[in-house]
Amino acid sequence: MIFKRLAQxxxxxxxxxxxxxxxxxxxxxxxxxxxxxxxxRELADAVGVRVPALVGVVxxxxxxxxxxxxxxxxxxxxxxxxxGAMGSGVLVVVERRAGAFVLADGRTLTASEVEYHLTGIxxxxxxxxxxxxxxxxxxxxxxxxxxAALAFGGVPDVRVIVFRGxxxxxxxxxxTRASRGRANLHQGAVAAGIELQTGRTVGGxxxxxxxxxxxxxxxxxxxxxxxxxxxxxxxxxxxxxxFGLGYVGIDIVxxxxxxxxxxxxxxxxxxxxxxxNARGLRPRLEQVERLALEGLGVDExxxxxxxxx
Amino acid sequence: MRVSVLAASLVGLSLLLVAWKVLGxxxxxxxxxxxxxxxxxEVTLHGVxxxxxxxxxxxxxxxxxxxxxxxxxSASGLERIDAANDTRADALPVxxxxxxxxxxxxxxxxxxxxFSTDLANALPPPPAARDTLPSRSLPAAxxxxxxLARDLTAGTQSLESSVRALYEFVRDETLTDGSAGxxxxxxxxxxxxxxxxxxxxxxxxxxxxxxxxxxxxxxxERDEQMERALRVVCDVYFDGAWxxxxxxxxxxxxxQEDLLIVSRGDRADALAESEGLSAxxxxxxxxxxxxxxxxxxxxxxxxxxFDRLSFHRLPxxxxxxxxxxxxxxxxxxxxSVFRNIVGAPTFGTFTPILIALAVRETHPLWGLLILxxxxxxxxxxxxxxxxxxxxxxxxxxxxxxxxxxxxxVLSVLATEWGLEGALGAALLPMVVLTMMIERVGxxxxxxxxxxxxxxxxxxxxxxxxxxxxxxxxxxxxTLFTFPELNLIVVALLLLVGRYTGxxxxxxxRFRALAHAAGDNADDRRAA
Numbered sequence: 001m002i003f004k005r006l007a008q009x010x011x012x013x014x015x016x017x018x019x020x021x022x023x024x025x026x027x028x029x030x031x032x033x034x035x036x037x038x039x040x041r042e043l044a045d046a047v048g049v050r051v052p053a054l055v056g057v058v059x060x061x062x063x064x065x066x067x068x069x070x071x072x073x074x075x076x077x078x079x080x081x082x083x084g085a086m087g088s089g090v091l092v093v094v095e096r097r098a099g100a101f102v103l104a105d106g107r108t109l110t111a112s113e114v115e116y117h118l119t120g121i122x123x124x125x126x127x128x129x130x131x132x133x134x135x136x137x138x139x140x141x142x143x144x145x146x147x148a149a150l151a152f153g154g155v156p157d158v159r160v161i162v163f164r165g166x167x168x169x170x171x172x173x174x175x176t177r178a179s180r181g182r183a184n185l186h187q188g189a190v191a192a193g194i195e196l197q198t199g200r201t202v203g204g205x206x207x208x209x210x211x212x213x214x215x216x217x218x219x220x221x222x223x224x225x226x227x228x229x230x231x232x233x234x235x236x237x238x239x240x241x242x243f244g245l246g247y248v249g250i251d252i253v254x255x256x257x258x259x260x261x262x263x264x265x266x267x268x269x270x271x272x273x274x275x276x277n278a279r280g281l282r283p284r285l286e287q288v289e290r291l292a293l294e295g296l297g298v299d300e301x302x303x304x305x306x307x308x309x
Numbered sequence: 310m311r312v313s314v315l316a317a318s319l320v321g322l323s324l325l326l327v328a329w330k331v332l333g334x335x336x337x338x339x340x341x342x343x344x345x346x347x348x349x350x351e352v353t354l355h356g357v358x359x360x361x362x363x364x365x366x367x368x369x370x371x372x373x374x375x376x377x378x379x380x381x382x383s384a385s386g387l388e389r390i391d392a393a394n395d396t397r398a399d400a401l402p403v404x405x406x407x408x409x410x411x412x413x414x415x416x417x418x419x420x421x422x423x424f425s426t427d428l429a430n431a432l433p434p435p436p437a438a439r440d441t442l443p444s445r446s447l448p449a450a451x452x453x454x455x456x457l458a459r460d461l462t463a464g465t466q467s468l469e470s471s472v473r474a475l476y477e478f479v480r481d482e483t484l485t486d487g488s489a490g491x492x493x494x495x496x497x498x499x500x501x502x503x504x505x506x507x508x509x510x511x512x513x514x515x516x517x518x519x520x521x522x523x524x525x526x527x528x529x530e531r532d533e534q535m536e537r538a539l540r541v542v543c544d545v546y547f548d549g550a551w552x553x554x555x556x557x558x559x560x561x562x563x564x565q566e567d568l569l570i571v572s573r574g575d576r577a578d579a580l581a582e583s584e585g586l587s588a589x590x591x592x593x594x595x596x597x598x599x600x601x602x603x604x605x606x607x608x609x610x611x612x613x614x615f616d617r618l619s620f621h622r623l624p625x626x627x628x629x630x631x632x633x634x635x636x637x638x639x640x641x642x643x644x645s646v647f648r649n650i651v652g653a654p655t656f657g658t659f660t661p662i663l664i665a666l667a668v669r670e671t672h673p674l675w676g677l678l679i680l681x682x683x684x685x686x687x688x689x690x691x692x693x694x695x696x697x698x699x700x701x702x703x704x705x706x707x708x709x710x711x712x713x714x715x716x717x718v719l720s721v722l723a724t725e726w727g728l729e730g731a732l733g734a735a736l737l738p739m740v741v742l743t744m745m746i747e748r749v750g751x752x753x754x755x756x757x758x759x760x761x762x763x764x765x766x767x768x769x770x771x772x773x774x775x776x777x778x779x780x781x782x783x784x785x786x787t788l789f790t791f792p793e794l795n796l797i798v799v800a801l802l803l804l805v806g807r808y809t810g811x812x813x814x815x816x817x818r819f820r821a822l823a824h825a826a827g828d829n830a831d832d833r834r835a836a
Contacts (some may be wrong), residue, residue, distance in 0.1 A: 002816050005823035013811040013819075015649060020809060088755050116698040123701035125751070186756055209820055280822060 010280030025246025034265040055137040076140040089126025105180030144254035153181035162240035167305035170194040171276040193277030199229025316800035340786035347598035356586030358410030363585035386416030435523035448515035458518040479556040506800035522546040594625035653767040653810030665775030
């Protein structure tokens, strides 16, 4: 019974996502283009999509000593595993005080603790598949003032699902105190769907339950306009083309100084986006599947996406 | 080829093979051990060469204990040198020998037979004259034995207390030691060290020296086992009955229901003897004979193809291992169903099955309790280790060592407190366990307590269901005789692999959208 209702609502389940979309539209050898964040940056940059400034890469244990030099003069930065997943292993440093590093969630780490974290990243503790990894250090992005009221201690993150080069669904993830400044829904971040046509937020989702107001700031979640929305969509499609993946989730953050910036991409995007938008993915996916898209440019496909019912 | 067609043909093939075996060859689909007075036994004598001629003798019991049938002999490193065809119960010993066994070479000789407790005499034969006389292996007339026996029994009032005095001497004043020459009674007395056989022979000799009938008895534990040493005990006759004394384990005349008496007081008071070898020991594998095993044995003279391929041919030790292995595909199917159809999260793909297999060897509740204890304690250990800020691989290795120690301590405590069920802790898959503990720890740190708890519960749930299927019982025996039933498991796996519908957990996760759909449908109908 409920099976039927879910099917009617066009909900896409994990099994169907894997069998009908990921296995069919994502060539296996292209996965590394998004799993390896350094490669993803290069590919995106090459097609004119802005990415955060790279401070440096740590590849070997021997290089750890030179990290201090790398970070000289930097008041804030972000350390990430190059092959990390789901935000694992990410350290966001917001301030430096006399040899101590203050993180976005309020904790303070000493230099040697940061170095220890790096060794964990290098050893593959946070990487997909547990393989040895590299660590990358990027500039820290600052939330755009128009969305700052909604986000606590972190940058709001727009996720666009692009299928066959057409945007089909989007949501924005807002960090909270509970999620320690991370835009990770499992950790307690808040999400809101985004109407592709208007770029306005709709609904609201927290811990897989619908809600209308932000649990900590009490701001209404719906009705906010995502700044530079057309560019966000354009860059999402451009990046998806560069990655060569037919079913991909592109994460773009809105930075106060630079506007939209591509953070990363995901070859196995999750399904919570359906809850954020209170609509299933299937109807749009099936529509786009039927379209003839060869030869259409980025702008045309963005327009198709925005016009989807 | 369409998956459903392939799946159907696998099922068809499987059922065809099963039908053939059942109808054509007479195997039973549902195994029974109802006639389980019968056991398949393999007794193996192991030894190490000393650079000289070596020989092994199997002394088959006298006609009084004709529980033996279907004998087969094999050896590695030695050749059979007696008349191979004589299988009468009271035939001469079976001999294996080799003109030269190099130093440090391992040799083994195996005697495979079916032992029937129905046929064997239920009551031990009454004491005969020879049970009080010295024999080749029981030098009851040796002066030092006679005087020792007299000293020990001086002042005792009853026959029982005399016997007890002799028993306590052997139990407390001698130690078990497996080195060469340890079977000899006089050596045992002189050095106060001997093999279990030597110690039991010492007790029997002392008893005979005091005029009390005594015999050396070989026994096996009744439950199925692999490669556990044969037990050797001493039967002593007093107060009108035979009593079993075990000076090695310290049991005086307690009922021995769990023992299968294989032979009593043979010619040389030894089931198997050797010459020219050191560090010898006897081990035995026992398995209850099932109806199908019996069928197989009567068939195998016919040399049918299926019988040649049957697992019943394997040595017992491998049979027992195979029985468990044949269940694993079913376990994997359970994991697949739980992950893809139910949607339960687990740590590791097959970790739940490994846990179920380990718990199988112990009592299930104990097994899970120990598991929970080990995981909990190791998580604590992990927190402590975190302070040292070690590199990942050495840190995990220390965690692994800690887990092994923990399990070792638990096993020792279990033995100390007599908790049989907890002894299986040593069989937990330590490495897999350590990796799982690491993942739980990481999940706790990265994803929060709730998610970590959910995944842990999911893992244990699947392990529990897996245990329900994998535990010893009818299913295991049926799969052993009909391994082709696993083709059905493969067919089911093919179907699960193609399932693209919702997972049960998704029905809960997306229920808000289902309500919306229902509302929309209602609105449309109303309009």
